[in-house]
Structure formats: structure tokens, C-alpha cells
Amino acid sequence: MHELSVARNIVEIVEQHLPSATSRRFKTVRIRVGEIANVVPESLAFCFGALIEGTALQGSSLEIERIPLGCRCRGCHRAFQPSHFAFLCPECGNGDIEIVSGTELNVVEIELVNVEGGP
Amino acid sequence: MNVITIERKILEKNDEVALQNRTFLEKLGVVAINLLSSPGSGKTSLLECVLERLQGRVAVAVIEGDVHTDLDSQRVARYGVPVVQIVTHGGCHLEAKLVQDALARLPLERTQALFIENVGNLVCPANYDLGEAMKVVVISTTEGEDKPLKYPAAFRNAHALIINKTDLLPYLSLRVEDLKRNARQVNPALVMFETSCVTGTGIAECCEWLLGRTSVTP
Numbered sequence: 001m002h003e004l005s006v007a008r009n010i011v012e013i014v015e016q017h018l019p020s021a022t023s024r025r026f027k028t029v030r031i032r033v034g035e036i037a038n039v040v041p042e043s044l045a046f047c048f049g050a051l052i053e054g055t056a057l058q059g060s061s062l063e064i065e066r067i068p069l070g071c072r073c074r075g076c077h078r079a080f081q082p083s084h085f086a087f088l089c090p091e092c093g094n095g096d097i098e099i100v101s102g103t104e105l106n107v108v109e110i111e112l113v114n115v116e117g118g119p
Numbered sequence: 120m121n122v123i124t125i126e127r128k129i130l131e132k133n134d135e136v137a138l139q140n141r142t143f144l145e146k147l148g149v150v151a152i153n154l155l156s157s158p159g160s161g162k163t164s165l166l167e168c169v170l171e172r173l174q175g176r177v178a179v180a181v182i183e184g185d186v187h188t189d190l191d192s193q194r195v196a197r198y199g200v201p202v203v204q205i206v207t208h209g210g211c212h213l214e215a216k217l218v219q220d221a222l223a224r225l226p227l228e229r230t231q232a233l234f235i236e237n238v239g240n241l242v243c244p245a246n247y248d249l250g251e252a253m254k255v256v257v258i259s260t261t262e263g264e265d266k267p268l269k270y271p272a273a274f275r276n277a278h279a280l281i282i283n284k285t286d287l288l289p290y291l292s293l294r295v296e297d298l299k300r301n302a303r304q305v306n307p308a309l310v311m312f313e314t315s316c317v318t319g320t321g322i323a324e325c326c327e328w329l330l331g332r333t334s335v336t337p
Contacts (some may be wrong), residue, residue, distance in 0.1 A: 002211055002243040009129045017125050024121060031129065036272045038246050085271040086304045095307030098273075105129045107244070112121040 003013055006039055006105070007047035011057065013107045024112040026060040034104040035069040036085075054091075069102030135245055136215035140222065144233070147185035149180075150333045151233040153249050155273055157266075158239030161283040164190045164316040165257060165325075166276055170198040172326045174234075177333060180230040182221045184213040184238045191236060201225050212243035215250055233334050245272040253278035253332065260284045260291055264298035267305045274302055281325060286315040296336025312314040 014029055030057070033039050041064045048062040072079045073089035074096040080089070087097040127145040128134065144151050156162050166181065181202040183192040192204035205213060214235060218235060227233070227280055235251060237244040256277040258266055267274040274280065280302050282295060295313065302309055310328065314321035 002246070005214075006129055007211075009132065012126050013125065013129065013131075017123050019123075036275070038242050038272055085268055085275075086302065087275070087306065095303075097307075103232075103272075107125045107127050107129055109122050109124045109126070110125070 002038075003040060003043040004047045006053050007044055010048060010062075011051050011055070014057060014110055015055075017110065024060075025115050026057050026110055027113045028063050028110055028111040029057070029061045030065065030108040030111070032065045032067055032104045032106045032108050034102040036066045036099075036102050037105045040064070040104065058068055061109070067101050067104050070100045072098045072100050074098055130246065133215045136219055137248035137250040140215055140219055141252075143222065144227070144250060144252070147227050147230070149230050149233050151235060151249070151251040152196065152329070152332075153244075153251035153254045154234060154257060155241065155244050155254055155277070156237075156239060156259075157241050157262060160239070160257045160259040161316055162236050162239070162257050163194055165222070165281065165283060165314060165322075166236060167194060167198065168314075168316050168319065169234075169326055169329070170200060172200065172322060172330055172332075175245045177330060178229055180225045180227065180233050180237045182218060182225070184217075184236055186238055194263060201230075207238060209263075211238055211240050212247050213237050213249055214247050215229070219250045231312045232329065241270040241273045245270070245276060255279045256279060256290045257281045257283050258298070259277075260287050260293050260295070264293055264301055264334065267298070267302040271305045274305045274309070276335075277306065279312065279328070281321075282311065282313045284314045284315060284317075286317045291300065293322055 045062045052058050068081060071082055073094050075094035076092045078089055078091040088095055127263055154162050156168050161205060179200050181200055183204045185191055186207055189204040192202045195202045203224045205217050235249060254277040256273055299311055312325045314320050
């Protein structure tokens, strides 16, 4: 259950990017989570919701893009998605495999909307 | 609609501190080993066996991670090695900052190998770099041969796998070869050992390998 500390990191990073004074409302925080990043999206969204209460981010939602595990063989350069975490090249059987996606844990962007009656 | 692009790693703060730890330890010539496993696989017992065997051969220090107690550091302290206990108070993993604070309390200029015993958990600790030179995963024979497939991140990032409690094998249906095959599937580069802290099997091989990774001549 490290989703709370992950959520805390997300809030900290986003707060560093917020405009100091704005009539806009923060609507969506978008993040990218890889298949083997060991994060449960539902728990993360719950923790995020709890943490932003009473902050500038209150009311915003967390949008999570899941990135599937992707690999590439360092021998024959074949790109593949391993099944059952078999890090073996389906083409040449090589075990020297590079993980090219699926470990992501990134804050991508925040989306703001104008508040009704604002400029 | 307005969008502010951020594109930053969520765990960047941990990664930064981990890099500081790694640079600091490498400069001092300390080889740090991050020990990962599920609860009860025998990390502390293994550590005790290793400490006993390495006594007088290599200068060791230990950082113990535990959710609520200092029971493990009490056990380790009996071997006369410097030990710092980190109590996470519910936290399921160690983070680089906690380790950095612990490093400040150890006599590292006189240390060659540093064991960091993580909180018993195969999920979260796999995601937090502590600044170690290598990760070693411990799995006990009672846990089943499927664990490398269920917790791939922990096994994928490890240098070595220690299969512990081999003395129980006669009473179990576990096939060590299946466990090894699954582990190799996730990480073909894994160095594997089979140990028993009850009979002492495999401890010597483990220690020689560890010594080979430090600046000490085996």
C-alpha cells in the first residue's frame, strides 16, 4: 500500500506547476502508470481524492493512462509484449531483453477550465 | 480549455536521493545490498548466518527496516556489527531518504559491505531505489514456485535470488527446478543460491559470492 506516498508525490509535483493566481479551476490531473509499476489505479485515485480536499486542487480528478509492458530483444531487435512475464525473445529465444515500456510512473499534465463568470 | 504540460517522474525525489546515496557509498567503497522478500522468508536469519561467517573477514554494517519493531536490529546487534533500525510505522517499504538518514548514523568509513534489510513485502520495495549496488531477493521454499511470475518487478531488478529453507523440501510439493525456471523467465541474469539457516547448507557459497562483489579478496 504505497499508493498514498505516490499520491503525495503527485500532489507535490502538480502544486509546483500551478499558476499563482487564476480564475480557472483545475479539472484533471493526467498521469501515466506502467503495467509493472506496482500501482493500483483505484487506490491511487482514492488517495489522491483524499489528499486534495481543502487544497487548490480540490474537485479535480485523476486520469490514469495505463501503459502495457513492452520489450525489445537486444539480439535480433524484435519488439514484443511478453506473456506471463516471460522475458525471452519469441523470435530468437534470447534472454537479453530491454524493457521499453510498462515501468512508467509520470505526471503528464494538468487541465484547467474557466470558472463561469471569470475572464 | 487550458493544459499545463508537466512530464515529470512521480518518484523523482526518491530517485534523486537514491543517486546521492549511491554516489556517497561508491566514494567510500561501501557495497550496499538491498535485501527484499515477503514476510517470513528468513531474511534476518540469513543475515545472521552471513554475519557469523563473515566475522573478521569483512567490515559489515546493517540497516534494518521494520513496520513496527526493532526486534531484527536486536538480533543483528548480537554479532557486534553497527546497526540502525528504521521503523516505518505502517509504511510498506523503505525510501531513499530514510536510508540517507540512517547512513549518517553508521561508521561507513570503516565499512565494506552494508546490508539493507527492507520491509517484508515483494510489491512496493521493488519500486523504490535506495542507492544500493544490488538487490538480492530471498524466497522460501514454502512460498511456491509461482512467486517470480506474480511479483515480476522484484525479481526482474534483482542481481541474485536466494531460495531459503531448503531443509523443508522433503515435506513440500515444491519443485525447486520449476521455481528456478520461473525466476529465470523473468530475469535470465539472476544468480541463484539454495540455502538453509537450519543446516547451514549454501551459506558458504552465498558468502563467497558476496565477498566477490566487495573490494575484499575472497
